[in-house]
Amino acid sequence: MSKPTKTAITPTRAEDYTEWYQQVVKASDLADRSPVRGCMVIKPWGYALWENIMRVLDGMFKETGVKNAYFPLFIPLSFLEKEAQHVEGFAKECAVVSHHRLEKGADGGLVPAGALAEPLVVRPTSETIIGDSFSRWISSYRDLPILINQWANVVRWELRPRVFLRTTEFLWQEGHTAHASAAEAVKRTQMMLDVYARFAEEFLAMPVIKGRKTASERFPGAVDTLCIEAMMQDRKGLQAGTSHFLGQNFARASQIKFQSAQETEEYAWTTSWGVSTRLIGGLIMTHGDDDGIILPPKIASSHVVLMPIFRKSEDRTNVMAYVESLAKELKEKIYHDRRLQVEIDDRDIGGARGWEWIKKGIPLRVEIGPRDIAGDSVYVGRRDQDHQTKVSLKREYFVEEVTQILDKIQQNLLERALSLKEEHTVTIDDKNDFYDFFTPQNTEKPEIHGGFALSNWCGVDECESKIKEDLAVTIRCIPLRGNTPTGRCIYCGKPGESRPVFAKAY
């Protein structure tokens, strides 16, 4: 039996999940704190991940007919006020631009000057400013549907920021569409939710539940909010993407009108949908282990690192030549929609080198020394396996099989995440069981309490908010499939109206 080894991340997940997350972000070189409160610096290793997420999603959007465009960062305050619920929902977290220059103040330092007649809000989301364009672009049913997406930064002032999960500035995409009928808009809302779910499972290896938010968790101004919810390793839920059917609310607010085929004037039906850099936080919490992150190969910042080993300096030329020719060969391979990404790390820093790449979560680590070269073989470690499990593979075989090995890692990550989710998704019909499930001290093993509870609900806000008050547990969503009530409301005992997913959440 091997002794338990020290982990690369302290504390471990079991010791302190919250602090583990912060330490993984740091150790993995994905992001850095910034001097601006609540804002993050996305470092190259993290941004490459975001670039891959953008590339894949962008292709999926375009396949459904969506086109990209770009709208102003600033929203006049009066625009935001056009939709009452909307402004109510965002007023508490708006960055406000009040001046357009700086000038010397009394003490010689610079102070804001050139006060704006109307303050501008840095977009927290763009329904109102894009709605203004739509109102000018649309006049007849022939102009519909309009299918637009924007890749952009947005700002929502966070009082309790957490890198990637809740930051004051974050990067996202926001899709905005306008349609001639409610049915078409509803169909688009569902279509984009399906795109998100497929992306999460196929690329992020993150299983999700597709569902509908309750009224209290709906997007401010929406008629219906659909979402994908994922289970993290601490068994909390993470909302990973949302797709909103906005009815005619924003069309009324922005006067998006069109002449119908029957020559009547109608308000358009609109949708909006978005995912953000929060997905990276979800990725960390889905696949990370006590040695750092594990990047799913299909969206990994890079696939393989080659680490030459030379004990004697005279080995260097030979080993590097071998490594470079191998890198060249690997880079010619296509892994799904892009060329294989290969790093060469020839730093002479001992064991720290391998551990750095483990913490960064690269799928494959390959060591190559004089003895490997003599046998024309390479020494390969997979990030989804224990760091001590390495195998010697013939070079030719490795090159031939590398994309299949990556696919196996991808598959393995998905399966692990699926088992976690299945293991901790339970049907609970008894109120005491429900309270026990979400109360650590009531269980023998506090570290394995909780998860997703499928329990009946009467549909009344009050039961939802009482549970939230008691347990900090919320309805993550009412699943689109299998939501038929099987009994009485878990809180009040009245007849159930649906069977939602209850969980603690990020």
Next chain:
Amino acid sequence: MSKPTKTAITPTRAEDYTEWYQQVVKASDLADRSPVRGCMVIKPWGYALWENIMRVLDGMFKETGVKNAYFPLFIPLSFLEKEAQHVEGFAKECAVVSHHRLEKGADGGLVPAGALAEPLVVRPTSETIIGDSFSRWISSYRDLPILINQWANVVRWELRPRVFLRTTEFLWQEGHTAHASAAEAVKRTQMMLDVYARFAEEFLAMPVIKGRKTASERFPGAVDTLCIEAMMQDRKGLQAGTSHFLGQNFARASQIKFQSAQETEEYAWTTSWGVSTRLIGGLIMTHGDDDGIILPPKIASSHVVLMPIFRKSEDRTNVMAYVESLAKELKEKIYHDRRLQVEIDDRDIGGARGWEWIKKGIPLRVEIGPRDIAGDSVYVGRRDQDHQTKVSLKREYFVEEVTQILDKIQQNLLERALSLKEEHTVTIDDKNDFYDFFTPQNTEKPEIHGGFALSNWCGVDECESKIKEDLAVTIRCIPLRGNTPTGRCIYCGKPGESRPVFAKAY
């Protein structure tokens, strides 16, 4: 002889170049005004162009070892103040965030609340905020060089905005690098200028002069500013990209220090370089004609539009089947680094359809009716030729040759732009000639005055500013090649120190 035909754009370039520009932007569907003063909406046709510009440039940057990252939108005022010239240069155009929420005011409307202790500036450029990260990322010469790029939006408050050319918010990339020696940083500054020049000529078909700015036009805080300058069709100059050697100025301001190989503590040497959505304005003014824009195929939003023609409704099925099979075949072709982009426009709106695509500048328009199909041929119009010049080509030949035809268009656009530049770049040694050259009423044909004047300069600021005062003509740059003075200063008559490019400019 054919009669002169009406143009699609009113006024023409000769009638009113400034207004022609505005009308082309509108007619080409590239961008739209926004309700936020000075900000633009980039419409799908314009954003696709920007996506292509980003994709190509991003690849070129990465080939030189640059990696992308992302830094905060907001810069604390105190950061901006760290470099005296820098803040001086940007203070007059800074959007200032002063509050972080909205609350109900006395009259019931929303007013800014939650005043910030320190105001934040919306980044006009990111030297100071990125410098802060660099100061934490760099400790030894082994950490250098650091080569970073960011694709982002920036804000510089414009009092006289013009779409694409000068907007309050614009999209750009900003590269930031740090090096262990001045020589290395200077080399990088030049390398990126070369990338810009190559991109402008090979992809935008926009010939440029590589040069150096005089002290008065230097980036605030830079030691040296290199630039590429292009000639527009009204013979004014457009600064299309800049690359700055920042010396140790920003390293001192942000405390970017490293331990050298000799174990001394040194300030790093930094550079920054950027191009923006202004390139799209340059593209319009380089290639546009009195019918709209002309998109160079290598970066065009799309390459080919297929326009089915059916006089009788029973033709429709056949014609559409033919058009769709042709589109499928064309989309399989690779044009440089991407698949051929093909549009099908089957709207029944008469001649307006063809004109729309002419105004939008798509390189190839293809009409296909029952008679063409009978002869298995297509009727092709090239956007770089007169709109009446169309040729019937065998379908097979067209498919075979389409990428070569696109290359010919690309080449033709570059040659036209080169001749314009050569024709209107003149060597002027006499002060009266110089004043005549830049004074329309002194010439017989006011519409053909002006251009780039290569004239000697003594190197003294005062001569530069007197010329600017008299003629609104500035030194665009001192060309990197062929700048040896050939005589006396065009203004004061003292010995010349260099021979810069003088021109009116955007």
